[in-house]
Amino acid sequence: MKHLNNFKLPVVFALLISSLxxxxxxxxxxxxxxxxxxxxxxxxxxxxxxxxxxxxxxxxxxxxxxxxxxxxxxxxxxxxxxxxxxxxxxxxxTSTNSADNTAAGPGWxxxxxxxxxxxxxxxxxxxxxxxxxxxxxxxxxxxxxxxxxxxxxxxxxxxxxxxxxxxxxxxxxxxxxxxxxxxxxxxxxxxxxxxxxxxxxxxxxxxxxxxxxxxxxxxxxxxxxxxxxxxxxxxxxxxxxxxxxxxxxxxxxxxxxxxxxxxxxxxxxxxxxxxxxxxxxxxxxxxxxxxxxxxxxxxxxxxxxxxxxxxxxxxxxxxxxxxxxxxxxxxxxxxxxxxxxxxxxxxxxxxxxxxxxxxxxxxxxxxxxxxxxxxxxxxxxxxxxxxxxxxxxxxxxxxxxxxxxxxxxxxxxxxxxxxxIPDLVNASVDTTITDKTKNKVMYDDPDGGAGDTTDRKVASGDKMELDYKLTYEDGREDWKSIASKITLPKNINYDTTDDTIGTIKYENGDSESIPLSALTTASDGTQTINYTFLKNLGDIAASSKIADIIINGVAVNETTADITVKAQPAIFTGSNNIESTSTPKFTVLYKKDWTMNLTNPMSDPITLIYQQDNATLNLNANLNYTGKTSPEFAANDPIQYQISVGGHDLTYNTTVSADSDTLSDVIPLRTVIENAGLDFWSLFPSNETQKVTVSAIDNDGVTSNTATYNIQVEPNHLLEMTPDKALQFKSINYLSLNDYIPRANDFDVSVTSYQNPWQLEVSASELTNGDSKFNGNLVNKTAQGATVLTNNNVLIASDNISHDTETTTSISKLNNWTTNSGLLLKNYGLSSSKKYSGTLTWTIMDYNDSL
Structure with missing residues (x-):
């Protein structure tokens, strides 16, 4: 601007005019x-x-x-x-309103x-x-x-x-x-x-x-x-x-x-x-x-x-x-x-x-x-x-x-x-792109709101999901008549199954499909969705405060160089509020002409003791390439392992420690499972074999073959008892004076144990028929004598050995029961001629000198 150094302010001398x-x-x-x-x-x-x-x-x-x-x-x-x-x-x-001017003073x-x-x-x-x-x-x-x-x-x-x-x-x-x-x-x-x-x-x-x-x-x-x-x-x-x-x-x-x-x-x-x-x-x-x-x-x-x-x-x-x-x-x-x-x-x-x-x-x-x-x-x-x-x-x-x-x-x-407008509609839009193949989320804001460090690299062929999340916070009105204009990122082949390009999922469980007719393609290949929501968002007359627009596709790069995909805008214009966002920028890696191989060097099956204290499940994995120049693995290169177990898809990320042509990694599977918020032992129940599959993806998006690990879950401490359902004794004449009444069937009790010494007790109720009682008691007869079982817990057998394999013991064989030993009826005198019955109670427990 030109400044005038000799600029002077005018000095005005005039008589005061009374009517200003x-x-x-x-x-x-x-x-x-x-x-x-x-x-x-x-x-x-x-x-x-x-x-x-x-x-x-x-x-x-x-x-x-x-x-x-x-x-x-x-x-x-x-x-x-x-x-x-x-x-x-x-x-x-530069115009000045005439009302702002000063009129000239009187005089002519x-x-x-x-x-x-x-x-x-x-x-x-x-x-x-x-x-x-x-x-x-x-x-x-x-x-x-x-x-x-x-x-x-x-x-x-x-x-x-x-x-x-x-x-x-x-x-x-x-x-x-x-x-x-x-x-x-x-x-x-x-x-x-x-x-x-x-x-x-x-x-x-x-x-x-x-x-x-x-x-x-x-x-x-x-x-x-x-x-x-x-x-x-x-x-x-x-x-x-x-x-x-x-x-x-x-x-x-x-x-x-x-x-x-x-x-x-x-x-x-x-x-x-x-x-x-x-x-x-x-x-x-x-x-x-x-x-x-x-x-x-x-x-x-x-x-x-x-x-x-x-x-x-x-x-x-x-x-x-x-x-x-x-x-x-x-x-x-x-x-x-x-x-x-x-x-x-x-x-x-x-x-x-x-x-x-x-x-x-x-x-x-x-x-x-x-x-x-x-x-x-x-x-x-x-x-x-x-x-x-x-x-x-x-x-x-x-x-x-x-x-x-x-x-x-x-x-x-x-x-x-x-x-x-302040407080009329308070709303926000957040956008993510998820690489479903790598289970990697990329945010619209490079900081991700929480220190996002995602590398934003995807491989050609990876499954991609775009999510535009509209959230109504509060306001004096619902967010009304929302018209979306979404420019889709390039280098994704979008899923148009059933003539749709996407789905809107509302918070209350409702959903609506975005028809393929809402998608237009410009001469430069840019694809744009123009679609007006069927529902308003809010909590006044609307039924949902949140809507997620889900669009699926597959990343594609058929060139010989990586392609950086630009962020693309999305604008959501309501009659009373406008919000905008954009997709994150990401890179689609070019297809590599080499392959990566993953092998499982562990024995099959891998034994896991059920609920063993401080139990771990570490899987060894060996990686190497076919057709890649040396060094095949460069120091600090990321490797992601994709793990499938019990219907859950998990990932484990690690980095290469030093340049090498082969790579041996240990996957701490229990840690990975628990970090994902899952219960480890519910995925590995006792006495079952669980299959785990693992593949690896490198920094270039090259995916290895899938290796299988069979996990045999052995019981930790097993102690089970199975008695026969009925114990019968021979009939006698009511005038019989026999001291002992022998068994009428081959009764037995079996105990199965694994790493668990045990002891077995038994007691019996009185034998009755209505108001009549049998004049005698159930006893356990051995060479040392007979022990009354009626209304009395009696140790009848034990095993103080912690077996390394599952072991089943027959009590009748262990105690050498014969027709004159084992469980017998002791007869004390005359009893009415009736059929008497009672109950045997068997109790299996840890051996008192055991764990």
Whole structure:
């Protein structure tokens, strides 16, 4: 910009005219339209990302808050909504509304003082409709929008001035506005009065009172201001019979030596800077924001020696505002903003976090260097005149203000396209691509939200699954009429079975198929799905809060080189909320002409003792290549083993320790199983053989053959007893005097044990028939004598040997039962002639000297 070193401010001498009021009659001009915009601006609007219908959520009114100040020249509102109802036009061109001009003083043919025209430039504000788009200051809030400042240019004045996202708490906030030009439609008027040979500044309080009251602003200032002293001349806004009134035009002038007052957050600095702009948070209506600074160059600013600059909180310099580029290096006119508000529990402070340039123009995630993310703690008292005014239910205005300078006809319009309204619908979209062959998940965000380190390499032929997960968090409305536009990643052959391209699975169990007719293919091979959900998402009238779009396919690469597959966007446009995402970038490896071989060097079967203490199951695997140059395995190369056991598919990842032509690995299968949250012994039940299959995949996506491991599960401690079902004795004459009554059948008891010494006890009940009892007892007769079993537990057999193989013992053989020994009936005398019965109770237990 050309600076005039001999610039002088006019000194006006005039008699006071008693009726000055007649000079300041203001009129409201008719609203501007797209036809008033430059061709470049109209083109920018036509290329705007999809936004909500602005007239549903925003109101535009002329300001009334500074109507009584006759020297305040910003009396109109240049903002309007574009013809397509998708863009807020906050400031356009350099035109000044006639209501902002000063009329010439009386007198003919020469007026007492001249008219001041076309100095304020274009400026405007659009505020949220309090019925449909209010901001709940006492609750967490999120909004997102696209902003356009104009294209980059070596003459920074083409970009001036900028925009601000503003929160304000005023009774009729729709008619609030600050000064234009450097005021961006939100800040106060730094009224500087030229009194002829002297100049004076308004007080900081006076400047703050002309700003939007009870407000917090996040400014996006496109004016270049990287000097330590003022570089722009003052602007005369009005004149009367006595004085002329100026802005000294240095809100961004830096002075590193000035320390911010303690009431400001950390990282607050005076002024700003940057190649083509900066981002900063400010307190527009706080008098401490405005700091009178010596302008130094008296010939440039005469008669003013001071001008107001501003304290900027968390100043981000060199922000890509007017000169941004996308990931392909192309100039872009639109920049995405995500803004989040988190109030403290006591509502004294709030945490503002924002992400600027976090989306590419197509909606995909941007993680390049031109992205800005910041978190700032702010004083919530700035939103109210009293510290108790903000409550959990406080509804305040939010909106955008903007301003252009008046120095260059090429100045671009300041434009906003809003895609989400605070608290109306709070929703998110997360995207993953899963390599089903390798059981590897790749996230839409390279950090994965939790330190994602996935290598993002897949082999040609791997099964792939795309998952777009839409989640409705909360809001005043359900997310309605969701139209999806999904650009599919290339180098995947998608499954179109049954003439479908995908499935939507809802949280409540419902599902719907996406028909193949929703898929279109462009001339360059790009495939796009356009499909509108049959259901809304939410918890008001909708039945589900979550929907997963599942699309399956197979990775393909028929070339001789690896192919990097670009991230592809997906946009989900509802009538009341818009969300976007993108697939992760990944690489499809080229097909290799060598093979990998896996062998099982272990004996078959592999013995596993059931529930043995500290039992492990380590599988040895040997790998080698056929047709690959040496070294076949390079140090630090990853190897993934794919394991199938009991209907579960598991993976084990390891790395090559050193260069070698063969590789021997140990797979800690029990650890792998338990790390997957599975019960190890339920997969390996006692006395069964379980089959485990293993294959390996290397860093190039080469998959080996499948090797089988048979796991024979041996019992750990086995102890079982099987008695015959019935013991019968011979019939006798009731007058019989025989001492012992022999058995009538070959009764036996068998005990089976494995690594478990044992002892066996038996007892018997009395033999009865109704009320009659047999006059005798059941006994165990040996060479040492007879032991009564009736109502008496008796040790009848034992084995103190821990057998290494499963061993079955016959008690009748062990004890050498004969017709005159073993279980017999001892007869004590006469008994009624009846059939008597009773119960034998056998108890098997560990040997008392055993484990």
């Amino acid at each position: 009021a007649m000079l300041f009659n203001f009129t409201i001009v008719s609203a501007a339209t797209d036809a008033d915009l430059s061709t470049a601006d109209q083109d920018t609007i036509s290329k705007a990302p999809t936004g909500l219908l602005m007239s549903n959520y925003f109101t535009i009114n002329n300001p009334t808050n500074n109507a009584a100040d006759t020297s305040f020249r910003f009396k109109s509102n240049s903002a309007f909504i574009s013809n397509n109802n998708k863009v807020l036009v906050l400031a356009h061109g 043919p020469v007026p007492v003082y001249p008219a001041i025209k076309d100095k304020t430039g274009s400026y405007g504000a659009a505020w949220s409709n309090m019925n449909t788009a209010y901001f709940s200051a006492g609750k967490p809030q999120t909004l997102s929008a696209w902003m356009s400042f104009g294209s980059g240019n070596s003459d920074e004045t083409v970009n001036g001035q900028g925009m601000a996202l503003v929160l304000q708490n005023n009774t009729d906030g729709s008619t609030e506005m600050g000064a234009g030009q450097e005021g961006l439609g939100v800040y106060g008027y730094d009224k500087s009065t030229n009194k002829g040979i002297t100049g004076s500044l308004a007080t900081p309080d006076a400047v703050a009172k002309t700003a939007i009251q009870n407000s917090i602003a996040l400014e996006f200032d496109t004016q270049k201001q990287d000097s330590g002293s003022a570089v722009y001349p003052p602007i005369m806004y009005s004149i009367d019979a006595l004085y002329s009134y100026y802005s000294t035009n240095n809100f961004d002038t830096k002075r590193a030596s000035v320390v911010a007052p303690s009431e400001f957050p950390d990282n607050t600095e005076l002024g700003s800077g940057g190649r083509y702009g900066h981002i900063a948070l400010t307190y527009p209506a706080y008098s401490g924001t405005y700091y009178p600074l010596s302008v130094g160059n008296t010939s440039f600013y005469s008669p003013f020696t001071q001008g107001y600059t501003m304290f900027h909180i968390h100043r981000q310099q060199d922000a890509d505002l007017a000169d941004g580029t996308d990931s392909n290096g192309n100039d872009v006119a639109w920049h995405h903003l995500t803004f989040r508000w988190m109030p403290s529990a006591d509502l004294k402070t709030a945490t503002i976090s924002y992400s600027y340039n976090d989306r590419e123009i197509d909606g995909s995630i941007n993680n390049r260097t031109n992205r800005i993310d910041d978190t700032i703690t702010v004083d919530m008292n700035q939103l109210s005149s009293t510290s108790s005014s903000i409550t959990p239910d406080s509804k305040i205005y939010w909106g955008f203000t903007g301003a252009n300078n008046n120095t260059d006809s090429r100045v671009a319009s300041k434009l906003v396209s809003v895609e989400s």
